Amino acid sequence: MHRDMRENGSKLQSLHLLCGIILLHLRSCLGKADGLEGISWDYAAVLSQGRDDGVSFSELPGFTRSTYERDHALITPESRVWAGQPGWKSALTAHVISPTAATGANFVMLLAKLDNGGSAGQPPKGVERFVFVLDGTLNVTVPSAKADKVLHADDYAFIPADSQHVLSSDNGAGLLLFERKCVVSGGMPKFQSGSVADKPILPVEGEVFLLRKLLPQTVDYDFNIHVMDFQPGQYLNVKEVHYNQHGLLLVQGQGIYRLADRWYPVQSGDAIWMAPYVLQWYGALGNTPSRYVLFKDTTLDPGLY
Template structure:
């Protein structure tokens, strides 16, 4: 039975749900929100989109000879949550769906991020009441957005070499955005970022090295990262294949 994978963020007034399987895309349009070019889709007829997210190279099966081993790390200002640490359980009010909470306020984040494993007869629930941390502005109202990653324009990244797409409008009604960032092998961030924004990151393809604070972490498809405000952060794509990750970022509001 084929399963789907979705990533949900609770932060603004609108629940963002990203479904990562080709068979679901027909339900939301010709292409999914995180779709890939036709050439890539043609090669993935036997595997779901971003299949490495749930089947990474270093999967739990490869760790059977290393009892107790995990690459997962939790610190006061960042966390790396790797697939062998995911704990799935039924999601409240969802039908035939298992979820794994990866980032929540319990670790210091001001948003929640979780994976949901869905089947063809699964159904999502409504966002819980009174948990959305949306900072409203007078006469500004966000709307539901459905689209395709590959139809979003590439944005300028002065001084950088990676490709950047934003999946939500950059206008004032939205107090967060979701970025798709693409790196070719060997490319890296030029800026060693330190800022007030929080991040939730899911590596969709490829592998590399992520610096968080004073630590350096090898990462690969399926890894999730939480970055607190002002933690030093930097990424370099390694390996022989391109690297792509999805990034949550709070925006358009005065941090004061």
């Protein structure tokens, strides 16, 4: 009897998944992702208290969508652990990806909340840093680059390894950060800053999503940050399998993310780690456009990993 129930449950899950894929196919748009340009993106849900509560199942204590597998991980907001870090002042951080995990990630991905007057500590020696502002205002000072910037939501900055700098906020800020030990094969990278809206939309053959790359595509930079936008019903055409690692934060929208042979419902605030060669695919659902910010280690010889 229990076996029959399991088999019936598996068939029902497969039927739901098939229906979702058919819906995506019917609603997908051909050609350019019309209507995504000029959207006012809202990342409020990423760090909201409501997201920390996750899906409300009071009768199911311990329920979470988070999972940790050999070649991927999904970390949902209710699983974040916020804590102070050495060198950080009036701030809390939640690390969601790091090389200390058994997965073998080659970068760090964390969220940070700076209170009024809060500031970030320095990364370890030899580590480069990328910061993306989710909300609030961030002051960025890098004396070696003669840079003194004020960043707002959708703005970003890249700080080369061993560059003394100050990240602070007068009135509070929510941040997404990526850190990685610099292993560039070309010259040394330089300080970069800008805004997502100012980056050009790049052509992607066979795809309908909108793609922006926030860092120069040269050997001076050993990773890049992609911003990818989807209308509801649109999906990745390519079912990707490649040697690059990814760290992803869904900052708006919801959908289905396939990782290996698992199909995960995801929503804004969810973080994902993807190992080399794990099968990956995304389909956007719901009533609002999807946007995610994606780390990708690039320009490195695959044989040197």
